Amino acid sequence: xxxxxxxxxxxxxxxxxxxxxxxxxxxxxxxxxxxxxxxxxxxxxxxxxxxxxxxxxxxxxxxxxxxxxxxxxxxxxxxxxxxxxxxxxxxxxxxxxxxxxxxxxxxxxxxxxxxxxxxxxxxxxxxxxxxxxxxxxxxxxxxxxxxxxxxxxxxxxxxxxxxxxxxxxxxxxxxxxxxxxxxxxxxxxxxxxxxxxxxxxxxxxxxxxxxxxxxxxxxxxxxxxxxxxxxxxxxxxxxxxxxxxxxxxxxxxxxxxxxxxxxxxxxxxxxxxxxxxxxxxxxxxxxxxxxxxxxxxxxxxxxxxxxxxxxxxxxxxxxxxxxxxxxxxxxxxxxxxxxxxxxxxxxxxxxxxxxxxxxxxxxxxxxxxxxxxxxxxxxxxxxxxxxxxxxxxxxxxxxxxxxxxxxxxxxxxxxxxxxxxxxxxxxxxxxxxxxxxxxxxxxxxxxxxxxxxxxxxxxxxxxxxxxxxxxxxxxxxxxxxxxxxxxxxxxxxxxxxxxxxxxxxxxxxxxxxxxxxxxxxxxxxxxxxxxxxxxxxxxxxxxxxxxxxxxxxxxxxxxxxxxxxxxxxxxxxxxxxxxxxxxxxxxxxxxxxxxxxxxxxxxxxxxxxxxxxxxxxxxxxxxxxxxxxxxxxxx
Numbered sequence: 001x002x003x004x005x006x007x008x009x010x011x012x013x014x015x016x017x018x019x020x021x022x023x024x025x026x027x028x029x030x031x032x033x034x035x036x037x038x039x040x041x042x043x044x045x046x047x048x049x050x051x052x053x054x055x056x057x058x059x060x061x062x063x064x065x066x067x068x069x070x071x072x073x074x075x076x077x078x079x080x081x082x083x084x085x086x087x088x089x090x091x092x093x094x095x096x097x098x099x100x101x102x103x104x105x106x107x108x109x110x111x112x113x114x115x116x117x118x119x120x121x122x123x124x125x126x127x128x129x130x131x132x133x134x135x136x137x138x139x140x141x142x143x144x145x146x147x148x149x150x151x152x153x154x155x156x157x158x159x160x161x162x163x164x165x166x167x168x169x170x171x172x173x174x175x176x177x178x179x180x181x182x183x184x185x186x187x188x189x190x191x192x193x194x195x196x197x198x199x200x201x202x203x204x205x206x207x208x209x210x211x212x213x214x215x216x217x218x219x220x221x222x223x224x225x226x227x228x229x230x231x232x233x234x235x236x237x238x239x240x241x242x243x244x245x246x247x248x249x250x251x252x253x254x255x256x257x258x259x260x261x262x263x264x265x266x267x268x269x270x271x272x273x274x275x276x277x278x279x280x281x282x283x284x285x286x287x288x289x290x291x292x293x294x295x296x297x298x299x300x301x302x303x304x305x306x307x308x309x310x311x312x313x314x315x316x317x318x319x320x321x322x323x324x325x326x327x328x329x330x331x332x333x334x335x336x337x338x339x340x341x342x343x344x345x346x347x348x349x350x351x352x353x354x355x356x357x358x359x360x361x362x363x364x365x366x367x368x369x370x371x372x373x374x375x376x377x378x379x380x381x382x383x384x385x386x387x388x389x390x391x392x393x394x395x396x397x398x399x400x401x402x403x404x405x406x407x408x409x410x411x412x413x414x415x416x417x418x419x420x421x422x423x424x425x426x427x428x429x430x431x432x433x434x435x436x437x438x439x440x441x442x443x444x445x446x447x448x449x450x451x452x453x454x455x456x457x458x459x460x461x462x463x464x465x466x467x468x469x470x471x472x473x474x475x476x477x478x479x480x481x482x483x484x485x486x487x488x489x490x491x492x493x494x495x496x497x498x499x500x501x502x503x504x505x506x507x508x509x510x511x512x513x514x515x516x517x518x519x520x521x522x523x524x525x526x527x528x529x530x531x532x533x534x535x536x537x538x539x540x541x542x543x544x545x546x547x548x549x550x551x552x553x554x555x556x557x558x559x560x561x562x563x564x565x566x567x568x569x570x571x572x573x574x575x576x577x578x579x580x581x582x583x584x585x586x587x588x589x590x591x592x593x594x595x596x597x598x599x600x601x602x603x604x605x606x607x608x609x610x611x612x613x614x615x616x617x618x619x620x621x622x623x624x625x626x627x628x629x630x631x632x633x634x635x
Contacts, residue, residue, distance in 0.1 A: 077170055082159075096117070175205050177199055179198075254604075317454065321449070348368040362382055378517055403464075570598050571586050573599075586601045
C-alpha cells in the first residue's frame with residue numbers, strides 16, 4: 001500500500017505542474033495582449049489616429065460662385081444673387097406638420113412642397129436642416145423673422161442663386177441652370193450638393209464646366225452622432241470664369257422689341273468679316289429665372305402647349321423654306337457654271353408650263369416681261385429662276401448652296417442647332433425611294449419644296465456674299481475660357497468660298513437694286529441715309545399649295561387666311577452697301593409678304609447697328625469687369 005506521505009507528495013507535484021501550466025498560460029495571454037496593444041498603439045497608431053480624426057471632423061464641399069455672363073461691352077447678363085430660403089430643423093419643432101401649418105399662413109407652401117419636405121425629413125437625421133422654400137422676397141423674409149417666436153425650428157438661411165437680368169430677351173442664347181438629374185451624376189461630389197446648379201441650355205450648357213469654378217471646403221467638428229459642434233477651417237471655392245459674349249445687349253433688346261408685335265419671329269445680325277453674332281433673337285420667349293427657381297407644373301405645360309413654340313430658339317433651330325432669298329444661290333450657280341451670264345434674258349408671261357402643269361410667278365397676271373439677271377433678282381421674278389433651274393439641275397444648285405453655308409450646321413457655340421436641308425438627286429432617292437423630278441428643280445430654285453434653312457444660315461449666306469466671298473463662320477463668345485479660344489477672332493483669315501468676284505459683283509448690284517431701285521421689291525423699306533444704305537433680298541415662302549380655283553377666284557388677303565396657312569415673310573440684307581459690315585436675316589412666321597413685313601424689321605436693325613457702331617465707345621473702355629481684356633475687334 002502507498003503510504004500517506006507518498007500520496008501527499010504526489011498531490012503536491014500535480015498541483016505544482018498545474019500551477020506552472022496555468023501561470024504559463026496567463027503569461028502567454030498577457031504577452032499576446034501586450035503585443036496587440038503595442039501593435040495598435042505604436043505600429044498602427046497613425047492609421048487609427050486618422051480614423052479617429054475622420055470620425056471627429058466632417059469635410060464638406062462649398063459650391064463655388066458661378067461665373068458671370070456679360071455682353072460685348074461688359075454689361076451684365078447673368079449674375080449670382082443672394083438666395084434667402086426657409087429651412088426647418090425637425091428635432092427643434094416638436095411637430096413638423098404643425099410648424100408647416102403655421103408657416104403656410106405666412107408664406108404659401110403648396111401640397112407638392114409639403115410632400116417633398118416630409119420625404120426629406122424621413123430620410124435625414126432629425127438635427128439636419130430641410131429646405132422648405134427658396135428665393136424668398138424681402139417681404140417674405142421679414143414676415144418670417146417677425147413671427148420667429150411662433151416658429152420653433154424654423155430659420156432663414158442665405159445661399160446663392162442664378163439671376164438673369166434680361167430674362168426673355170436673351171433666354172434662348174444664355175439658357176438657364178437647374179439641379180442635376182440622376183443622369184448627370186458622374187461621381188463628382190460637387191454635383192450632389194443640394195444648392196448646386198448646372199447649365200441646361202444655351203451658353204450656360206455649352207460652357208458649363210468653365211462657368212462652374214472649383215469647390216471650396218469646410219472642416220466641421222462633429223460628435224459621435226454626427227451633430228456639428230464647430231467649424232474648424234473654411235476654404236472658399238474658386239469662382240467660375242466670366243463669359244464675354246459677342247452679343248450687343250442694346251441691339252438684342254432693340255431687335256426683340258422690334259419683333260415682339262409678331263406672333264412668332266426670329267432675327268440674326270452678324271459681323272460679315274469676323275463672324276461675331278451681335279443679335280440672335282427669337283420670339284416668343286420664356287423667363288429662364290423660372291427654371292432656376294423650379295418651374296411649376298402649370299407653367300411648364302403651358303410652354304409646351306404654346307403653338308408659337310417659345311422654348312425653341314428659332315434663329316438656330318427653326319427650319320424654313322427660304323423662298324426668294326435663295327434665288328441668289330441659283331443665280332450664282334448659273335453664272336459659275338457658265339450656263340448663264342448677267343445679260344441672259346428670260347421672258348416672264350406670269351407662269352412657266354412644264355408638261356400639263358403651270359408653275360406660276362408671284363406676278364401671275366401679265367408677268368414681268370423680258371428681264372436680265374439683275375432685274376430678275378430686283379423684281380424677284382420666279383419664272384426667270386424656273387428657266388435657270390431647268391438648265392442647271394438640282395445638284396449644281398445644291399453644290400453652290402453648300403459653299404454659302406446652307407445644308408449644314410454652322411457649329412455656333414449653342415446647343416440644338418439644325419442643319420436645314422439642301423436636296424440632291426441622291427438624297428431624294430435615298431430618303432424616299434423616288435427619283436428626282438424635273439418640276440422639283442423649279443420649286444427648289446426659288447427656295448421652296450424640300451429646301452430648308454435656318455435664319456442663322458441665311459445670315460451666314462448673306463455675310464459670305466457681302467464680304468467678298470469668304471467663308472466666315474458665326475460665333476458667340478469673345479473671351480478665352482480655360483486657356484483656349486472659344487471662337488475665331490476678328491483677325492482670323494477665312495478661306496474663300498470659290499466664287500469669282502465678277503459673280504459676287506452681280507449679286508451686289510442686284511441686292512442694292514432690290515432695296516434702292518424703285519422697281520426693287522424692298523424699295524419702300526430702304527434706308528434713306530445714303531451713308532448707311534443697305535442691300536438685300538426679300539422672300540415670301542408658301543406653306544401650302546395655291547389651287548387653280550383660288551387663282552381664278554382671286555387670292556384672299558392675308559388677314560382672311562388662318563394664321564398657320566399664311567406665307568412666311570423673310571428678308572436678308574447687309575449694310576452699309578458700299579462697305580459691308582453687318583449682315584442680317586429676319587423671318588416672321590406666317591407673317592405674309594417679305595417686303596412688307598420682314599424687310600422693315602431688318603432695315604431698322606441694320607440702321608440701329610450702324611448708329612451703334614458710330615456712337616459706342618471701344619470695348620476695352622466699356623468692359624469694367626476685366627480691364628486686362630483687349631478685344632481684337634472693334635464694336
